[in-house]
Amino acid sequence: MKVLGVVFKGYNSGIIKFVTEIIDFLQNTGFEVYLEKNQADKVGKQELSIKSFDSKDLDALVVIGGDGTILKVFHEIARDIPLIPVNSNSLGFFYDLNRDNYQKAFKLIMEGNYYIKTFKTxxxxxxxxxxxxxxxxxxxxxxxxxxxxxxxxxxxxxxxxxxxxxxxxxxxxxxxxxxxxxxxxxxxxxxxxxxxxxxxxxxxxxxxxxxxxxxxxxxxxxxxxxxxxxxxxxxxxxxxxxxxxxxLSGKNISFVKIKAFERNFFAKIKRRLFDEPFTSKFF
CATH class of the missing domain: 2.60.200.30 (Probable inorganic polyphosphate/atp-NAD kinase; domain 2)
Structure with missing residues (x-):
């Protein structure tokens, strides 16, 4: 897995900085990285611009944001490209990776230590x-x-x-x-x-x-x-x-999983039910 697309949500300075850090890290680690034109312009990476992710033979798509970003990608991209979600500080049920662990995770992916998990829609x-x-x-x-x-x-x-x-x-x-x-x-x-x-x-x-x-x-x-x-x-x-x-016969959705960072389903459920980290401010 060497060729990655990157898509993100939000254009505030904090998000742009985080996305730029991820792109630079991926390139330095040996990945070939692409963004769609409008987002490549936002992060000043015009040299990585492509017309659309459907037009490029990508191994996976790095999705930076929250669950809403996953939903948006699902509806905008026609084919089933494996997704690598990276949480940007929002509540993300689909996300195992975040600001703290993404570098270790992508090094493992580069070494081939991952698997693909597919779900029906x-x-x-x-x-x-x-x-x-x-x-x-x-x-x-x-x-x-x-x-x-x-x-x-x-x-x-x-x-x-x-x-x-x-x-x-x-x-x-x-x-x-x-x-x-x-x-x-x-x-x-x-x-x-x-x-x-x-x-x-x-x-x-x-x-x-x-x-x-x-x-x-x-x-x-x-x-x-x-x-x-x-x-x-x-x-x-x-x-x-x-x-x-x-x-239950829609196009499949697939996620790249790294066992070392995979969060247990019911641990995610407990986080969802107790609305963390929101409730942690009060209890």
């Missing part, structure tokens, strides 16, 4: 038209703000549940620790492939979260004009009585 179609893949979740609401979402949910053609609520979330395993969890959904072990349905503020207590197997084909039938929010980034409006199909 979700796919959304509406009336047989592919709309989007999703990494975390899709959330479906009534297009009229403040009005209830009315729906039925089918699995492989069988009616499972339905009713009235503020909205419905369908999440992947990776997304089970995000919006779905905040709405009372279950945490899915990182070793499992699954889809999770979680109602948002249901009108009746009988609407409960459900975990579906990775082979499930879910259909949401809406009885009101609806708004679909994909990973908190993309928005789509659909007419009532649309046929929304959700499966």
């Amino acid at each position: 979700g796919s959304l179609t509406v009336d047989s038209i592919k709309i989007s893949d999703f990494l975390n979740e899709i959330a479906i609401y009534n297009v009229k703000k403040g009005k209830m979402f009315i729906f039925k949910l089918f699995r492989n053609g069988e009616l499972i549940t339905g009713g009235r609520c503020d909205g419905a979330i369908i999440a992947t395993m990776l997304g089970s620790t995000a919006y779905s969890l905040a709405q009372g959904g279950p945490i899915i072990d990182s070793e499992l492939d699954a889809l999770v349905y979680t109602p948002i503020s249901p009108f009746t207590q009988f609407l409960k979260p459900i975990v579906f197997s990775s082979e499930s084909s879910l259909e949401v039938q809406n009885f009101v004009d609806s708004l679909i929010l994909v990973d908190g980034i993309l928005q789509y409006e659909v007419k009532k009585d649309s046929k929304m199909m959700i499966t």
Whole structure:
């Protein structure tokens, strides 16, 4: 693994300095480094500029930022390039590397001491038209703000549940620790492939979260004009009585892992549940 792309979030002086330090370190360590033009200009590395990451045969993509940066990269890059996330001081569930350990980690990568871990993602179609893949979740609401979402949910053609609520979330395993969890959904072990349905503020207590197997084909039938929010980034409006199909068949996402720095999944969960480091300021 020698050819790396670098993408980052934020243009304040602290971020630019950190990104520049990482790029200089990678080059000094022997990596070939590239950035897309607009970001190469921001850090004064025009000589490393390329048109797009999809146009270059990269071994991996270094993502500097937080979880939102991972989501942005997932939706902007068409192919599955292995990601090496480096946290820039934000809460990052996808991140093992940070300011303190990235140099040791990249030296290990240069020596070949790493492995690739791949996860499945979700796919959304509406009336047989592919709309989007999703990494975390899709959330479906009534297009009229403040009005209830009315729906039925089918699995492989069988009616499972339905009713009235503020909205419905369908999440992947990776997304089970995000919006779905905040709405009372279950945490899915990182070793499992699954889809999770979680109602948002249901009108009746009988609407409960459900975990579906990775082979499930879910259909949401809406009885009101609806708004679909994909990973908190993309928005789509659909007419009532649309046929929304959700499966775990999106493009894969892969991460470069170094055993010496890999954080335990449930250690990340505890950090997420206790909202560290925010709560450490008060307790």
